[in-house]
Amino acid sequence: MLVDATLHGIEVAMSIAEKSLASIDQAKEAALRVLLHNARGPFQGLPRTAGWGYPEPYTRDLMISALGFLATGNEELADALRRTLVALATNQTPRGHIPSLAHDPADRGASDTTPLFLFGLALYRRSTNQPEFLSDAAQSALKWMQYQSPDDRVMVSQLPTSDWRDEQWVMGYGLYVNTLVYAYLQLYGEYKTAAELRELMNRLEVSGEEKNPHEHEGLVVPSKPYYALYSYKMLNSDRFDLLGNSLAILTGIASPHRAQNLVAWVEVECEAMRDRGELVVDLPPCLFPYILRQHADWRPRYERFNRPGEYHNGGVWPFVCGFYVAACVAAGRIELAGRKLLALTELVKPWHENEAEWGFNEWIHAQTGQPSGRDWQTWSAAMYLYAVECVQQQCTPFFSEMHAGNPNEAGVALPSGDDPPGNAATPAGVLA
Secondary structure (H helix, E strand, O other), rough: HHHHHHHHHHHHHHHHHHHHHHHHHHHHHHHHHHHHHHHHOOOOOOOOOEOOOOOEHHHHHHHHHHHHHHHOOOOOHHHHHHHHHHHHOOOOOOOOOOEEEEOOOOOOOOOHHHHHHOOOOOOOOHOOOOOOOHHHHHHHHHHHHHHOOOOOOOOEEEEEOOOOOOOOOOOEEEEHHHHHHHHHHHHOOEEEEEHHHHHHOOEEOOOOOOOOOOOOOEEEEEOOOOOOOOOOOOEEEEEEEHHHHHHHHHHOOOOOOOHHHHHHHHHHHHHHHHHHOOHHHOOOOOOOOOOOOOOOOOOOOOOHHHOOOOOEEOOOOOOHHHHHHHHHHOOOHHHHHHHHHHHHHHOOOOOOOOOOOOOOOOOOOOOOOOOOOOOOEEHHHHHHHHHHHHHHOOOOHHHHHHHHHOOOHHHHHOOOOOOOOOOOOOOOOOOO
């Protein structure tokens, strides 16, 4: 009897494993179809940001999608990235700023487009072995970024709503943008400057009523394993930024110990949110705790565009969750990454606007699990493919090479191994 029960359990586990693997393979094929469909749009033939809505070539979406484009090894997608980079270089301002739309030199003002251009260009150069590709544009962009530091050091600042969160108030030294700066500094061999930025970011944020003018504010939250959303002089936000913290892990800004604690903290917090009915999916929101109407950082405009659990106020974004899956791999939580990839596979299936077998929607409502943005979003499909690659290879392509090439990162080697005891695991071999 016991033997029969054991065999039945093994058969069930194998059946689940086979179904999971089949679902991931189907999602991979669908994601590639989305990207190829979006590879040419109505604006100078540049890639679309989404399959139906967003026909424009948004810089940040396409530069982030570079990770997925290049991970596929697909020549058409590599060419789409090349064409976008050339358009951005052509439309770069005389002082080096990169526009928000690849085809429109007048659409300016974003804080993340220039560092993302440098990031995407570096990935393309490495992938195609063209180290001098668009060299003049790169040098101009690097010069522009040097002037984005208010105290003429390396940490850059930003204005509110100027990064990917166009409905989110992030000001001063933002975590997300500075992780991009750290990434491109490493990719361009600026290791000394990168080390200075990492040291500054790992200082404590300023608390209390006064700031020592001789001490630079950092982004470490006291008594927490994660980094602050932003900090500037006496102003800061301790709300959790999933994308920024995932990038902090992937780039090596977070030490291996901090990375492991950070991922464990996210999982505990999300479980508590599910218990309170604030989250129904098995992936983290982009921001939490949510900003509520009674909170000091609530803004009247949020009532229309950014309610709790929606959009940038805690919506669940598949592309951000792709970064989180990769961060779990980088933190050595391989089996957890596998479970989160299965959850992401479920997340990208529903559609919202146009009936499709796989929706790859823009963002998901945290409390209902319903897709609420544009379908066939380029970065949702691209980062899904990148997340799959990370889990199957058990490494983080491009980021792993970034660490290997930095002579100053001997103490930032990525940890390896499975989940610590007490964490449930995906059936062995599901994602191998």
